[in-house]
Amino acid sequence: QKEVEQDPGPLSVPEGAIVSLNCTYSNSAFQYFMWYRQYSRKGPELLMYTYSSGNKEDGRFTAQVDKSSKYISLFIRDSQPSDSATYLCAMSGGTGGFKTIFGAGTRLFVKA
Amino acid sequence: DTGVSQDPRHKITKRGQNVTFRCDPISEHNRLYWYRQTLGQGPEFLTYFQNEAQLEKSRLLSDRFSAERPKGSFSTLEIQRTEQGDSAMYLCASSADTGPRIEAFFGQGTRLTVV
Numbered sequence: 001q002k003e004v005e006q007d008p009g010p011l012s013v014p015e016g017a018i019v020s021l022n023c024t025y026s027n028s029a030f031q032y033f034m035w036y037r038q039y040s041r042k043g044p045e046l047l048m049y050t051y052s053s054g055n056k057e058d059g060r061f062t063a064q065v066d067k068s069s070k071y072i073s074l075f076i077r078d079s080q081p082s083d084s085a086t087y088l089c090a091m092s093g094g095t096g097g098f099k100t101i102f103g104a105g106t107r108l109f110v111k112a
Numbered sequence: 113d114t115g116v117s118q119d120p121r122h123k124i125t126k127r128g129q130n131v132t133f134r135c136d137p138i139s140e141h142n143r144l145y146w147y148r149q150t151l152g153q154g155p156e157f158l159t160y161f162q163n164e165a166q167l168e169k170s171r172l173l174s175d176r177f178s179a180e181r182p183k184g185s186f187s188t189l190e191i192q193r194t195e196q197g198d199s200a201m202y203l204c205a206s207s208a209d210t211g212p213r214i215e216a217f218f219g220q221g222t223r224l225t226v227v
Contacts, residue, residue, distance in 0.1 A: 008152065032214050043116075043203055043218035044155065051212065088154050092214060098168040100145075100215055102154030 006103030019076040029094025036088040079110045116219035124225045132190045133222045137206030147203040
């Protein structure tokens with residue numbers, strides 16, 4: 001079993017839809033939970049991070065962490081074609097040392 | 113600031129050759145990370161530097177791989193005797209010493225193809 005599981009998609013939605021992206025994990029020691037956006041043939045771009053549990057909002061993006069269920073989510077409101085990309089969840093901290101564990105990424109397509 | 117810079121952007125090499133990649137982090141960023149990403153997968157951790165000290169190295173990194181950050185600024189990643197399985201995108205990231213230890217800024221990566 002992988003430490004971080006993420007549905008690879010692809011996920012296709014119409015413009016303006018609310019998008020929900022999710023990851024599950026197995027290591028309860030993780031403390032930092034991140035979401036990155038990656039366009040084709042580019043490096044990942046950090047969207048937001050959360051420390052421990054709770055919600056965090058930044059513009060159209062909301063990140064949620066449920067440590068009791070080992071489940072994290074990223075919601076995108078009013079999705080735009082420019083949001084079409086691969087979204088990577090990532091986790092670090094605790095007993096995992098300095099490394100960050102990434103999910104495989106979910107490909108999102110937002111249709112105009 | 114131009115962000116994290118990686119050079120070259122693309123590299124094609126024959127099996128058995130040595131290759132070296134360079135990463136220039138954002139200036140004054142003490143933390144520097146190397147990752148490897150293959151198609152359809154998320155980045156995999158290779159190694160981490162705090163200034164010039166290499167504090168962690170993945171067990172995935174065989175003896176053919178070596179990384180340096182001699183003056184705590186730019187870093188190099190060398191792969192000796194390349195194999196076809198080394199074909200991947202090699203990513204560098206950096207972050208400041210203050211704040212959470214997360215990979216805040218990634219470069220555009222070096223895409224390696226071993227033929």
